[in-house]
Amino acid sequence: MRVLCASLVSFVVLVSHAAEAPPKGNLLIAGGAVRADNADVWGRLVELAGGKGARIAVMPSAAGNPLRSGAGLVAILNKYGAQAFAVPVAVRLKGRDYTRDAEDETLAKSIREAGGVYFSGGDQGLITKALVRPDGSRTAVLQAIWDVYQKGGVIGGSSAGAAIMSSTMYYEAKTVLGTLSVGVNDGQELAPGLGFVGKDLFVDQHLLARGRFARMLPAMLKKGYKQGLGIDENTAIIINGKREVEVVGYQGALLLDLSLASTNSQEKDFNLSNARISYLDHGDRYNLLTRQYTPSADKAGGKLDPASPFLNEQVYSADMLGHNTVLVMMEKLINNARDTAIGIATAAPGDPREDLGFEFKLTRDAESVGYESATADAYTILNLRMDVRPLKITRPWYQ
Structure with missing residues (x-):
């Protein structure tokens, strides 16, 4: 599965891309296993892309069967009022050359004219392999996706499509306990993502369903992240340009804060003191910059004594x-x-x-x-x- 290790060093160039104006758009990051009947998540994606009739480019690059996955996601989004279309840029798409497709200006133009882009689940390494050039620069299709985000559109993704939102993502991860036991390394367990969420926030998915909050800790310490958000299945977080987070869908997200955390260097095995852990439920809002929390409507006035x-x-x-x-x-x-x-x-x-x-x-x-x-x-x-x-x-x- 080492589809990106050969280009690991060059991928750092992607994460360190030339300075750009802060994006005007939104991110919709789902924790995986989003059901077709989850109107909260799909409806918000369509709304953020421009509402009924919005054009949404579906990127099935991570999928084991890109043709089937792309068609299925297009059908779901159209059910909620979008005019979605699949973009045929995928390593596993039979009969096509993904390196050529990723540089196709016609495909790039169709994405640039859309109000949103959505990445499917699967293998996140296949996304970066398909969309990042060997020298670490953006392909024409990836630049078009960034253009959508820059001008005010929405970038969404679930599972693998959530992992690539960070500047660092899990790649060849061990079990959750294994990551604590033997640590994480660049080019093995960790690899660069596409960085839509910026460099100051680590994102992980399938969080509560798979107990992954613990594997966030060594990754965050290794890469210097102070904040991390882990999103549960059938749930999404929306992050706007003001770094305000809103939780939508079935359950919620765990927020990890390592700002005041420390480790004991005398202890050879993993250890951590004074980390902070929070749970944001559906409907809650949280500002990552000010750390201000706004409860959902049903929790207003429900502060515990x-x-x-x-x-x-x-x-x-x-x-x-x-x-x-x-x-x-x-x-x-x-x-x-x-x-x-x-x-x-x-x-x-x-x-x-x-x-x-x-x-x-x-x-x-x-x-x-x-x-x-x-x-x-x-x-x-x-x-x-x-x-x-x-x-x-x-x-x-x-x-």
Whole structure:
């Protein structure tokens, strides 16, 4: 799968592209597995592209079957009022030369005249291989996509199409625990993305469904990111030019803040102190620059009173990286008389370090705030402290 390692150094040129004016458009970044009936996500994409009749270019470059994926996405977008069309630039598109198609000025012109561009899921490495020249510069098609964003259009993507939004993306990633156990390296687990979201924010996807919040941490530390957003499945975040984030769709997104975090260099295994973790629910808004939170309409007036907690119970999990586990623990902790929660993650057979596990400690302190929905069993949780330390795992003495 090393489709971009040969050009790794040159891809840095892409991320460091010549200075441009701040884009006037919006990003719609979905965490993967967006259902066809998710009107919140698809409807907003069409709206941001210009509303009913908006032209949206579908980029199936990441898909295993680009022809099928492109046609399916076009049909979905047209159902919600768009006039979508598939762009045939994909490494795996049979009978075509993607290097020639990526430089086709007719294709580039059709994209430039659209109100939005949408990247399918699949293998994010195939997107950068198809759209970035070997010297790291933008192909004609990629430049046209940037032009859409610069002039005020929307750039969207799901799963692989979300990964490429960052200037750094996961590529050949190990298991979540594996990334903590042995670290991440440029050209292996990490590779340059297309950078639509800028250089100051790391984005990851399939977050809660696959417990990926933990793998964001070594990547963010390695590349110097202070903020990271991990989006769950069937959910999207919208980021505008003012760096305001809005959550739409089924669930929400985790916000990681490492501004005040530190590591113990004397400890050889991964560790982290004083990271901050927040959960933004659907309908919530958050400004990445000012760190100001605006609750969804159903949470207005729903700020929790820490002096009157609903629960008084221990919060613990032996499967911290399980499906939705971190969110369940955060929800229990924010409305609890107790101020700490402990989650454990241990290696599976075949992981690179079967003797290594990790303890995740969540702490509710004076900076932590919670909001509760008046209409559903839903919370927003802001600024829990998170500390991670390694554990030595002893295997059974018998075979």
